[in-house]
Amino acid sequence: MIVRCYSSQLEPHGNRHPLPGFLHKYVRGADITRRVRRASCTQTKEGRAGGREGNDRRERFDGSMTADPSSSSSTAGAPSVKGVARTLSQHHRAVVGFLFGFFVILVLYTTASGQFGTTNTIVALRSTPAEQNARTSPPPPASTPTSSAPNNISTQAAVRDMEKGKKDEAAKTTGEVRIRDKNVAPGTDMNNKTADSVQANRTGQSGQTVNDASDRMEEELIRQELGQDGDKNESNVKQLGAPPKPVCDLSDPRYDICEISGDARAIGGNRTVLYVPPAGERRADGQEWAIKDQSRKYLEYIDKVTVKTLSAAQSLVAPECTSRHAVPAVVFAMNGLTSNPWHDFSDVIVPLFITARAYDGEVQFLVTDLQPWFVDKYRLILANLSRYDIVDFNKDAGVRCHPRIVVGLRSHRDLGIDPARTPRNYTLLDFRMYIRDIFSLPPDGLGIPYKQKQEANRNATAGTEKRKPRLMLINRGRNRKFVNIPEISAAVEAAGFEVVVVEPRRDLRLEEFSKAVDSCDVLMGAHGAGLTNFFFLRTNATMLQVVPWGHMEHSAMIFYGVQAKEMRLRDVEYSITAEESTLYDKYGKDHPAVSDPESIHKQGWQLGMKYYWLEQDIRLNVTRFAPTLHRVLRTAEE
Known part of the structure; x- marks a missing residue:
């Protein structure tokens, strides 16, 4: 008796490349790790007679499996064919499941790579377009002292351009955001919005517990990604930090004052002082104040001076300097209740001493509502506090640029000085001795x-x-x-x-x-x-x-x-x-x-x-x- 067995089996996965663990759930139905066997065996006895029908069946079956047509059994042929067909069907499903799982993982990996492959997208979500432009744009060209001064009309036009830039800024920002969103690769938009939400939650609601584990994981990934680029990302975070300190202080009950250090530009014809921030510090929105530039903020007789911190867009169209000066400037008013000696000293001279004495004369006065009689009467005091010509600010047509501009006068109390609030702890006694020295009065130790x-x-x-x-x-x-x-x-x-x-x-x-x-x-x-x-x-x-x-x-x-x-x-x-x-x-x-x-x-x-x-x-x-x-x-x- 000759026994022949035909088997069909799938090799165990140990003989091939191992499948990733995450594919097991997609091909579990195929039982690819379990050996499957299906055998077809026929038994024949030499000399035993068989009918032609059995031989034909055996020949048809064995013809597809072996070259020996005489070695098959007519009684087992039909069950063997069904087993092999079922095995092939299961194998086919296993292969299809593997390919489908591999495709799904490939899509997920591509999406994750698009989200976390660069910090630029994340930083862009936290930045306004105007800030990005400000970082990449060079500062406005500086005018040389020998450049010709434009007339007042050109200055007014520059100011109007600056105002127009302020009005168009909101629309420009919205348009740039829409363009940027359209350029985001498909499949990453939702992830970027999620990253933006997580980052906003970190900056705006610090201390709030994140309950979702996936949110915590995504937040940690963003943090790690921001920390991978070293100094570049650290610089971006610094630029996107808290807003700069305002240049104006309106908190004192007696006076308002603005102090600008850096690119400060005074436009007398408009009673305006501009601050152009450095390129790396410009923000999408500017700031603006209108203050009375004397020591009594509630006087009705004092006109206001406008002080502006320019936005990124406004800085690009700021009026150019017509003159540059190496010393600071103080902008203040001479009108109000002056013409009364007590108010002359209490409202102007003593506050001017408090504000400007520490400069030791290296400061220039830009006077709004200049009073010629005041300048003449107190010329010795004014000339000692400043070694430079007094500027009639209301009639000044140019754009004066100073390294520092103070708008307003400090005042501690009526005709008084608080030593704790002065740069060099001046007292009212110091002021009296200062006045006596200016008018060449003899020291106390000498006779009159x-x-x-x-x-x-x-x-x-x-x-x-x-x-x-x-x-x-x-x-x-x-x-x-x-x-x-x-x-x-x-x-x-x-x-x-x-x-x-x-x-x-x-x-x-x-x-x-x-x-x-x-x-x-x-x-x-x-x-x-x-x-x-x-x-x-x-x-x-x-x-x-x-x-x-x-x-x-x-x-x-x-x-x-x-x-x-x-x-x-x-x-x-x-x-x-x-x-x-x-x-x-x-x-x-x-x-x-x-x-x-x-x-x-x-x-x-x-x-x-x-x-x-x-x-x-x-x-x-x-x-x-x-x-x-x-x-x-x-x-x-x-």
Whole structure:
């Protein structure tokens, strides 16, 4: 008996290339790792007779499997054919499953590579188009000092171009984003949006827990990808950090101020100051402020100056410099409440000292609403604070470029300085000594030349005649003036003083007047601007302030008394009675302005201003005033 077996089997995967583990789920039905066998065996006995039908079946079957037609069995042929067909079908399904799984994995791998293959796409999702342009665009060309200055029309046109760039910026940004989205390869758009969402979640909601494991994995992949390019990616992150610090500070209750360091451009005709950031720091949106460039931000009389930090688009069309300067500039106004000496110093000169003194004269003043009389009267102070010509900013047609521009003046309090807030801890005493030095007044340790000469003449003629202390009596011209000035002058002389009566005017020459004040031991006057001349007094000299009727002691102290003490001057106050006020004669003793000043103040400062500052004059009771004079005399003789 001859037994022949025909088998069909699939080789185990160990004899071929191993399949990736992730394909097992696609070809599990094929059982490719299990050997499959199907056998067809026929048994024949030599000499045994068989029918032709059996031989024909065996010949047909064996013809496809073997070359020996006589070695088959007619009874087993049909089952063997079905087994082989089933095996081939299973093998076919296994191959198709393998190919399908391989194709799916290939698509997934291609998508992942498109998302994480470069940092540019991720950075682009976090950047605005204007920022990307700013990083790659060169800075605007700088004008040379010898270049010809364009006229005012060209400057205005440049400003209009800059404004147009600002208006078109939003549309430009939207268009560039759409173009960029269209250029993203198919299949990566959703992944990029996912990356953008994850990154936004990191930057905008730091600290929020991410519950989804896939989100955490994707976030970690983005973090690793951003860290693979070293310095380049670190630079991008720095550029996309927090917005720069604003150049303007509006937080102080007294004043607003803007400080620009770098490419600062002042356009006087437009009352505008521009800041052009470096190319690597430009942002999609600019910033703009409008401030009053003096020490009192709520004054209605001060026009505003516009300060702008240009965006990336605006920086490319910024007006070119018509002149370049190596020193900083300070932009400030001379109008407002000036023309009153107290406001001249409190609103402009002292704040200008606080703002500009640290430059030691290496600063230029760009003055809005320039007042020629102010420049003339205080020319020594202005010339010492700045060695450069004063610019009438309102009439300046060019574009002035400075390495630093300050817009506005710092002010700590009315006619005062806070040392903790000044660059070199200046005090009001430092300011008084500074003023005395500017006007060439003698140091405190030296005698007063005028007094020394007078004393020498007296000694030559009268022998041992004692020098009298000198008292300057300042009389006001309009309100709160002394109506009995001759009587007061006589009382002062009777007390033992040498008296000098003056009535200051706005056109007073401070060079001469400062020397007259310096020669005096006492400066006397009613509460008002004339007492501001106490800056010219010597240390330990006396300011004698006559306080008008109407509960004005507090104002007298905060506007003059505190300052006198800070400058090492003696402060003496004499408060008049209701009978010494002309309000008593005008309204009578029963009028609230005379009998009850507090009720007037409760109705608002305007009513108090009307009665006690504007309508009141003083008729000094010299008998009542005499003890005060004697007390001051004893102090002056010490």
